[in-house]
Amino acid sequence: MKTVSIGVIGCGSIARNRHIPEYEANAHTTIQAVCDLVKERAEETAAHLGAAAYTDYHELLKDESIEAVSVCTSNHMHAQISIDALFAGKHVLCEKPMATSAQEAEEMMEAEKSSGKKLMIAHNQRFVPSHVKARELIANGDLGKIFSFRTTFGHGGPEGWSIDGKDSWFFRKEEAFIGAMGDLGVHKSDLIQFLLGEPVTQVAAFVENNAKENITVDDNAVCLLRTAGGLIGTLTASWAYVPEEDNSTIIYGEKGTLRLEDDPVHSLTAHYTNGHTVRYELGGIQTNDADGQESSGVIDAFTESIVSDAQVPVSGADGKQALAVILAALASSERGQFVTIGKEGVQ
Template identity: 60%
Template structure:
């Protein structure tokens, strides 16, 4: 089987902790080049992986024969760099949030279609074992009709994760576009679409900046309604000063599903007949110690390219999930609910 030549553009924490190690461990890929505007960082990462360092992504695309590109840059550059790579004839895995607007999402999807290249968005929550099991239980009818849900993703903020700490691009609107909702909320929007198997059609929200020094949101609560009438809440926060919370609870006709809400069992199902089933399915990927180390995103991306099939989280899927967050931002700004 062909070995795919990989370039990683953007050498910050997500590249160093997720993309690069997972490409290195994948038997079908070899890391050829890396790119970062901070030359010292690019060289340091390149040396670690035996790759060539660049500070300009266009030079990398012009000089190297690349099959796959991971775009791990600040959010504002996701669309332009992804489009450049697609036009250069490389398959693209773009970090979330996919882009900064509906127009950018559409341009990325169009570029992938015209180039005949694979475009995947890096939402890893779909590949968490407890989430996969919950989706199966819902799809088989075991839980019955879903009435409501609540999902949250919160931690102490990107300064504890980003390579630039408190000076991170995450806090700068011109680079990040949005804050906790783009960093965390969009993951949960994608997860809800995956679990429920239907689209969100109406969004209301309160989005605030209260915990951090910056010009992006750091606390948000959205109320979502799906096409079948399921209603629930989505919370994204950078103000959780204790343990990270990445939980989801689904309230169904026959049972309540508690996902990533218990330190020992990743999925607990409480049935209305009094029975409780506890699943030990491994821990969710986390910035906290002890979390899952392999996101499985790279494996799915590589397999999609090798098998010539649409990736599990295509550009259209990434767009649909981001659209929920864009609607939440608009709902908060205007003080009204937004219909999708």
């Protein structure tokens, strides 16, 4: 079986706790090189892996033996690095949000098409067992007609796990572009559209900074969403949920309700109107902590798409649609009105 040579660009927490360990655990990948603007961080990571260390990603991309890269940098560099990597002949796994604008996302997709290489966006919540099962139940009609939903993702903030703590780029608009909505909300934007099988087309939102001081991005957001099929629900993202994280989703349907990731034992509970309840123990949802959590599934899926020359499970178009909801929420909050998402993005 083919072995894929990998370069990891960005050696912060998401690389150290997710991408790198999962590449190491995958029998079909080997990490050839790493890159980080902080020289010591790059060298330390490389020494652990027996890989080459770079501080300039352009130099890493010149290595023709590297077949694929993970882009694990601050948000504002996602698009440019991904585009450069694609044109350098590398397959790309890019962290979310894929870009800071619809135009950047489109340019990434064009680069994928022109280069003939693969672009996958690391929306890991699609691979969570409870979410996979819930999508199956919804698609099979177990809930009948879906009426509404609510999905949330909140914790105490990236200072609790980011490699730079309170000095993290997550808090600086020029590097992050957006705060809790880009860190957490985009996960749920992708998830709810994945679960329901239809895009969000209208958004109304309050996107605020009311919990943390001395930051230039949002830390609390509440959004009202409407899908193309007329389903309505809420999405919330927060860096002010303490002391416990909330990563739950509830789907309300004609024949019952699904509760996802709101019970420590049963990751999915289905309550049906006929009085029947089914509780699933499918394993816990992954976190960014280095605490032995289950694999996110992202690296394995990306690798499989390369080895088998198959379509990636989370495409650039998927990433762009998840980003569109976030951009619409920002626009709605700024304008004080509902915002529509059309074919060309936010209107």
